[in-house]
Amino acid sequence: MFRDDDAEIKERxxxxxxxxxxxxxxxxLQYPSLNVRGLGAGWVGAEARTIVPASATAELDLRLVPESxxxxxxxxxxxxxxxxxxYITDTTPTKEERLKYDKIIMVTEGSVTNAFRTDLTNPYGSHIVNIxxxxxxxxxxxxxxxxxTVPIAPFVNELKVPAFLVPLVNPDNNQHSPNENLKIGQIAYGIQTLYALLSTPIEP
Structure with a gap:
């Protein structure tokens, strides 16, 4: 397994x-995690107002591993x-609920996409690495x-087939961020990578 340079990560x-x-x-990454990916309530900065906001919202996601x-x-x-x-509800609290409970939260849930993992010693993986x-x-x-989150996981897990991800982006692409980017040079790199993978026969 590749080990990152923790000191360099902290510095960057x-x-x-x-x-x-x-x-x-x-x-x-081998463990599941809970991520608070967004918080919102009231106004701040130049838009700050002397009021108590009517609601506060938190967006959470759970990252899974195959064992979870x-x-x-x-x-x-x-x-x-x-x-x-x-008191938890999955709909907007009613007047009756607001008067009955001191602390109310509305929880709406998304779907579950299970994780998959392919062994590093898989022969197809070794083929990719060698190429x-x-x-x-x-x-x-x-x-x-x-x-x-990769939507192929249900197919991988159900069909019991190996699957591999070969990222083609630059390391500092800031994926999913407002400043997500792809350097032009990575396109050429990606073409070379995919051509090599698709044109090299698998050894029997």
Whole structure:
């Protein structure tokens, strides 16, 4: 498994200590995680107003690994919220509910996309690694599991077939951020990569 340079990550992202999940970043990806990806309430900065906002919203997502059950984890999150004294509803609270409960929260849930993982020693994976190593004359970074939501997981898990991701973007592409980018040179790199992968026969 590839091990990141933790000191370099801290320097680039400008933080002192990472969350203590795993000994290093790649190891931490082997565990499920809960991410607070958005918070919203009231107004700030030049738009600040002297009022109490009517509501506050939090967007959460749960990143899964093959060993985790997404529905069970969603239940655990709701159980935690309930244990903080909240009454949970899945619709806008009614007047009667607002008058009855001190703490109310509306929880709406998304669907579950299960994770998949292909063994690093899989022969098809070794085939890909050898092609890339020969094509670019450099070591190939292999990551046991990545952190993205990939909609092919149901097919992979149901058909029991190996699957591999070969990212073609520049490392600083800021994926999903407002300043997401793709350097022009990566397009040429991607063409070379895909041509090499598709034109090299698999050894029997």
């Amino acid at each position: 992202l400008q933080f002192k200590s990472a969350d203590k999940v795993g000994a290093f970043y790649q190891e931490s 059950d997404g529905n069970r984890l969603k239940k655990l999150v709701k159980d935690f919220i309930r244990n903080q004294g909240f 890339l190593k020969n094509k670019f004359a450099d070591e190939v970074v292999q990551i046991r599991i990545m952190g993205g």
